[in-house]
Amino acid sequence: xxxxxxxxxxxxxxxxxxxxxxxxxxxxxxxxxxxxxxxxxxxxxxxxxxxxxxxxxxxxxxxxxxxxxxxxxxxxxxxxxxxxxxxxxxxxxxxxxxxxxxxxxxxxxxxxxxxx
Numbered sequence: 001x002x003x004x005x006x007x008x009x010x011x012x013x014x015x016x017x018x019x020x021x022x023x024x025x026x027x028x029x030x031x032x033x034x035x036x037x038x039x040x041x042x043x044x045x046x047x048x049x050x051x052x053x054x055x056x057x058x059x060x061x062x063x064x065x066x067x068x069x070x071x072x073x074x075x076x077x078x079x080x081x082x083x084x085x086x087x088x089x090x091x092x093x094x095x096x097x098x099x100x101x102x103x104x105x106x107x108x109x110x111x112x113x114x115x116x
Contacts, residue, residue, distance in 0.1 A: 046074075082106040 007020030025031065044052035051072055057063055067075045085106060088099035107113040 080110045080112060082110040082112070 008018060010017045044050050046052040046054045054074070064077055066077075069075065083106065085103050086099075088096055088103075090096045090099060104113065108115050
């Protein structure tokens with residue numbers, strides 16, 4: 001067998017092609033002979049067992065950032081929790097309004113409700 005000094009070469013009468021450099025497939029090119037048909041490849045849906053694709057909503061005011069760990073797992077931020085709020089008790093409407101407003105403020109502070 002002869003020695004080659006190129007990263008990419010064909011041998012054995014064209015039966016074997018070695019690609020040691022970068023392979024660039026130009027727009028419009030087709031690949032034949034791969035399992036799944038090459039150009040008809042379908043990305044599997046991601047699951048706990050399968051690395052695959054997910055559909056994402058476009059970034060807007062209602063979306064939050066997510067993180068991917070080194071193993072390829074996707075994580076979303078935890079929903080913040082507010083401190084325990086005691087049951088509202090009061091002898092009159094004024095005391096109930098005060099208790100309710102404290103709950104609203106706690107929700108706003110935790111980022112679960114927009115401020116004015």
